[in-house]
Amino acid sequence: MPVNTVQTLRDEIENGIVTGDFKPGSRLDETQLANRYGVSRTPVREALMQLSASGFVEIRPRRGAIVVEIGPQRLYEMFEVMAELEGLAGALAARRCSEADREAIRIAHTQCAKSAANGETDAYYYDNEVFHRAIYKASHSQFLAEQCLALHRRLRPFRRLQLRVRNRLPSSYAEHDGIVQAIFDGDADRTSSLLRSHIVVQGDRFSDLIATLKLHTETPPQEKRIS
Amino acid sequence: MPVNTVQTLRDEIENGIVTGDFKPGSRLDETQLANRYGVSRTPVREALMQLSASGFVEIRPRRGAIVVEIGPQRLYEMFEVMAELEGLAGALAARRCSEADREAIRIAHTQCAKSAANGETDAYYYDNEVFHRAIYKASHSQFLAEQCLALHRRLRPFRRLQLRVRNRLPSSYAEHDGIVQAIFDGDADRTSSLLRSHIVVQGDRFSDLIATLKLHTETPPQEKRIS
């Protein structure tokens, strides 16, 4: 819980976006938000800019901030990158992890086992995060961990949905098991491969299909500013 | 050339950081910057926040912004991630690139050839960027392209240094040649592999060495906020 107004606002608005309180495509009026949270427009503006940097909203000059809509195409691209980064983290973890890292992974894995066995989706969702963070940490790459966490955060709502809707708990846990084995065996390639397919559930075919599909239809739904 | 004050300020300060005008570790006083650029403190603050999001500065609550110092450890981590992302972009490009993409890559490659032959480091530096961007585009992953560009931007000063100091022009161009071949052959794995080693010049050994070295020495120089 940050004592800073801006941080609080940022989390609040982000939460609103994630929970669907602020619908994609809707305008976020600075004055309205300022009134809503009982603060001035200045911290609201700063919070919106931070959210813009995180990719949650898009700020068009003189035209206000709108909640970005993540289409299926873009969503797949994000999962694709996530898979690659997680794969790298796993590969590095397999090569570099210390005994303490192994222990942390083992504990997180055991927790996942419990939640999966009881079918507690919410608990598993949390434990799953802990598990993946343990792998990030074991990669001993601070920067990579940061990147992974940022993307993870951005994909959080969709990930949650994924787990809920498709009831992937058992298969997810089974995949974790293989990943843990591969890391403990020090097999970087196998770890990377398993983690990639763990994230991107569908095969490469699907990604290619959508990519070429977009190639033909064109007219990207949102022109994202590179900044 | 953005008409926005904040954007201009952001670029200006970022440039100052890149060129060493603002030294790593030094404080960036809001009032000083405001006076220096003849604007108010408000846009300066917003620019600093954007730079914080990009990882150029670190803002500590109530204690101002300081230029982040990128140590060798972190630098290597960033190159490592960059290599992985470029590898992914290349792999996707090999599978998905259209005729227009191939043409763009060919043209950029030819430009690199000219600059390399003439030994024009600055020109090659620019052409190299165009070349890599062509690959990003050919990956047909907007999100991946954005990530690559952001990291590229962050690593820009170091990359330039790398090219200058080590006189890597000929070998860099030779590597490009292999990459282009692999993409045109549609060989995703080979493209990915070549691009990875193109970015991370040193082998994996070095990364492991530094990682374990950090493991022993500990005391991370800067505690980066994940945000």
Next chain:
DNA sequence: GTCAACATTCTTGTATGCAAGAAGTCGGCT
């Protein structure tokens, strides 16, 4: 002489006010 506590000053964080640009509306012209 040194250390600690208090006060002062300086900087950041937030609020408000003002100006400029964009969108919606109304009126005139074709």
Next chain:
DNA sequence: AGCCGACTTCTTGCATACAAGAATGTTGAC
């Protein structure tokens, strides 16, 4: 009657003012 243009209004963007917290310097006591 429809379309183009000016006007009004609303919102953003920037500046300034004020408050609160941190750093530093000074003074007093041990």
